[in-house]
Amino acid sequence: MGKKVFIFDVSKCSGCRNCQIACKDEHVDNDWSPYALPQPDTGQFWTRIEEKVRGQVPKVKVAYTLRMCQHCADAPCKKVAPDAVIERDDGLVIIDPTKAKGREELVRACPYGAIFWNEELSVPQKCTGCAHLVDAGQIPHCVDVCPHGAIRFGDEEEFATELAASEALEPERAEKDRPRVHYLNLPKRFLAGCVIDPEEDEVIIGAKVTAENVDSGQARAVITDDFGDFWFHQVEAAHWRVYVEAEGFMTRVFDADTCEEDRNMGYLELYRNQLQG
Ligand code: SF4
Numbered sequence: 350m351g352k353k354v355f356i357f358d359v360s361k362c363s364g365c366r367n368c369q370i371a372c373k374d375e376h377v378d379n380d381w382s383p384y385a386l387p388q389p390d391t392g393q394f395w396t397r398i399e400e401k402v403r404g405q406v407p408k409v410k411v412a413y414t415l416r417m418c419q420h421c422a423d424a425p426c427k428k429v430a431p432d433a434v435i436e437r438d439d440g441l442v443i444i445d446p447t448k449a450k451g452r453e454e455l456v457r458a459c460p461y462g463a464i465f466w467n468e469e470l471s472v473p474q475k476c477t478g479c480a481h482l483v484d485a486g487q488i489p490h491c492v493d494v495c496p497h498g499a500i501r502f503g504d505e506e507e508f509a510t511e512l513a514a515s516e517a518l519e520p521e522r523a524e525k526d527r528p529r530v531h532y533l534n535l536p537k538r539f540l541a542g543c544v545i546d547p548e549e550d551e552v553i554i555g556a557k558v559t560a561e562n563v564d565s566g567q568a569r570a571v572i573t574d575d576f577g578d579f580w581f582h583q584v585e586a587a588h589w590r591v592y593v594e595a596e597g598f599m600t601r602v603f604d605a606d607t608c609e610e611d612r613n614m615g616y617l618e619l620y621r622n623q624l625q626g
């Protein structure tokens with residue numbers, strides 16, 4: 350049997366959280382034994398959307414990322430409780446609610462924070478990939494309700510192109526755990542700013558801004574827009590040398606870094622070239 354995978358495309362997610370609500374709708378108060386006992390009303394998010402605010406005001410972007418059980422092919426939770434964690438033929442990883450009863454250590458076994466403890470029933474719980482729906486030839490509820498097709502689910506073979514372009518949520522763990530949830534367009538960094546003429550107190554439209562990666566020497570250039578703004582999207586975490594040039598102005602060079610976070614360089618001032626004046 351072919352293995353199933355989830356594909357989550359960050360660039361398509363609007364953060365509406367329909368998927369998060371659908372997970373509750375499907376599992377709260379519903380007993381889907383033998384795959385899962387009911388999810389409690391509060392305290393558990395088998396599917397959740399994490400919001401990350403990037404940059405500094407006024408150049409801010411928000412990225413939404415899906416966090417759920419990664420249905421690892423080499424699951425750390427299964428190593429802790431091989432008798433209670435089952436990998437189905439289709440690759441979905443299930444915590445057997447009967448065999449896992451009382452085994453709270455499973456919560457700590459998941460490096461992705463995907464397992465929750467149900468105090469009332471005394472069981473560890475997590476996303477089942479809606480195995481009860483998959484068995485009926487349907488797709489997981491979170492996938493079904495997404496209005497933008499940001500979460501997809503299906504056979505590995507169907508998604509060959511996406512898989513080739515995908516990344517893991519935690520790249521440093523990917524080789525070890527071999528997650529079956531694959532991510533497209535995970536945010537890198539952005540480098541942005543606004544070019545102004547302080548003498549005229551105006552923005553400079555059409556300035557050429559070149560960002561050179563100090564370590565690799567690779568450079569890319571953009572032109573400031575009608576607001577004097579420039580944006581470099583999906584750049585590496587790196588130190589940058591930024592050259593700003595515009596006709597009639599002296600070229601200036603600035604340093605910036607995106608090592609720890611996205612960077613709004615703020616207002617970059619250019620001064621008129623007196624020789625041409
Ligand atoms: S339903 Fe789709 S668009 Fe809405 S938060 Fe979930 S993944 Fe994003």
Ligand code: SF4
Binds near residue numbers: 427460464475
């Ligand atoms: S993400 Fe966590 S719960 Fe899911 S299979 Fe991997 S280790 Fe187990």
